[in-house]
Amino acid sequence: MKNSLLSVLLCGLMLFSLSAYAQSDAPAPVEYSERVPAEGAGSSALYRRALDWTENRFAYGPKSGQKADATAGTLRLTGTSKVKPVDKKAREQAITILFDFTFRASDNGYEYSVGSFQAIPDPEQPSQTMPLDAYIAKLRAEKTNDQTHNDRRVTAQATSIASEAAMSFRSYMNSQPAEGNVGLAGEN
Template structure:
């Protein structure tokens, strides 16, 4: 009986350890949401999203990639910064470009913050690589066991994309009541 209980305890501990290890793997940073609206007015939704990008999008330098009012589509690019740690413990900022995409739907709208690209060399912010590729490079560095830059950068990027999405969603939720002048 003791051997059976002991084997269950050991098996349980091993499965917990494997679960914890699986959570260490990096997930791609980004955010996507589909928002249902009971009475969607696609023109109003598109105007609100355009207004947010033009007047409340504080992630500069920014660039409007495309806008199509007829299709209800909007794409913009912005920039945020993440910090890595050097072997000496100094923080180094790196610019990360992201893409904001908005679509109106018959039942509301959807939006995403993603397509992250990072500048491996902060002195050359125009030379970027896909975010996942950069994180893989960080994970392969021999100093990563000490700096944990792969997890640090992934956590920062996830937090920033969520923050951008919350800012947009908050703005969209604060739209005037029906019949009010915009």
């Protein structure tokens, strides 16, 4: 009885570890997207607010490729940030990454996303980019990845960038300017 119980537990543990290992081999693409209902706000007001954020508060520069279409209520721009894989001696090496921020307003709300991450692996050739998932696969294939865990490190850093950009945008969109008087009304 003990042997059969032990063998069942051992088989279960092996199956669990195989499924966990299989999940780590194919990471999901790094992105953040959300659909936000905003009844009564109007698509033009939402668009103007999003445009103000991209022009004045977008913190991931230098930004490029900004395309704004007021009639369609859409925005798109490319932001820049850094991820820092390490070498065998745990020294950080900054790699530039690019990502797209897209926005679309409608009368019922808005949608936005932070995604389409690209890595610039060679700083000497900034025009040559590769998809972030291909760059992460390249890191995973390196011999030193068992020591550095650069594939997981870069994935976590890029995910953090996507979350931070999305949280900054959503926070700004949720903070509507106050209308009317604040405090006591003045006497005439």
